[in-house]
Amino acid sequence: NAGVTQTPKFRVLKTGQSMTLLCAQDMNHEYMYWYRQDPGMGLRLIHYSVGEGTTAKGEVPDGYNVSRLKKQNFLLGLESAAPSQTSVYFCASSYAGELFFGEGSRLTVL
Amino acid sequence: AQSVTQLDSQVPVFEEAPVELRCNYSSSVSVYLFWYVQYPNQGLQLLLKYLSGSTLVESINGFEAEFNKSQTSFHLRKPSVHISDTAEYFCAVVNFNKFYFGSGTKLNVKP
Numbered sequence: 001n002a003g004v005t006q007t008p009k010f011r012v013l014k015t016g017q018s019m020t021l022l023c024a025q026d027m028n029h030e031y032m033y034w035y036r037q038d039p040g041m042g043l044r045l046i047h048y049s050v051g052e053g054t055t056a057k058g059e060v061p062d063g064y065n066v067s068r069l070k071k072q073n074f075l076l077g078l079e080s081a082a083p084s085q086t087s088v089y090f091c092a093s094s095y096a097g098e099l100f101f102g103e104g105s106r107l108t109v110l
Numbered sequence: 111a112q113s114v115t116q117l118d119s120q121v122p123v124f125e126e127a128p129v130e131l132r133c134n135y136s137s138s139v140s141v142y143l144f145w146y147v148q149y150p151n152q153g154l155q156l157l158l159k160y161l162s163g164s165t166l167v168e169s170i171n172g173f174e175a176e177f178n179k180s181q182t183s184f185h186l187r188k189p190s191v192h193i194s195d196t197a198e199y200f201c202a203v204v205n206f207n208k209f210y211f212g213s214g215t216k217l218n219v220k221p
Contacts, residue, residue: 033209040119040213041213042116042211042212043154043200045210050207092209094209097144098156099146099154099156099202101154102153103153104153
């Protein structure tokens with residue numbers, strides 16, 4: 001049972017480049033989330049989804065887009081990366097009030 | 111709006127000493143409260159949660175937290191810490207399926 005899987009785990013981008021982070025869960029959870037973690041700021045919600053085909057903005061959505069075409073996948077896109085988006089990104093799914101996290105994706109934007 | 115405040119960014123403590131990690135929340139509605147733990151280079155794992163019922167909740171590894179509605183707090187305690195408890199701890203509140211996290215407290219257990 002893989003749980004929540006994120007790819008890639010590491011990525012270095014140049015300013016202005018685009019990329020997509022993929023999150024996959026095999027627990028059949030309806031709810032999925034993308035967070036970013038920065039030192040001293042905890043986890044901040046970027047976007048979330050309450051089911052296939054639905055997405056919503058979180059606390060810090062600017063500069064990011066998401067899609068949930070399939071229930072098991074939640075994609076996070078950066079159309080034009082900026083140094084301020086250097087962070088560790090965590091995907092999570094939830095069920096019965098509990099979050100299940102992936103291992104994180106470390107993104108560096110130069 | 112929901113918010114979670116963890117007043118201590120770092121807590122150093124000696125092994126076998128007691129520890130308390132503080133968490134306060136603000137919410138205009140009923141909340142569910144959580145503590146998550148993050149070991150180095152890993153994702154977050156659920157430590158314990160309060161959904162309803164008894165205000166004192168316990169984890170399998172000796173941590174406990176008490177929901178105090180009047181003080182809007184959910185402090186995490188352990189009577190005797192181990193080196194292996196060294197990690198970062200996050201308090202969280204959920205409302206309408208959105209989870210809000212505090213800024214985290216790094217617990218550093220020294221021998």
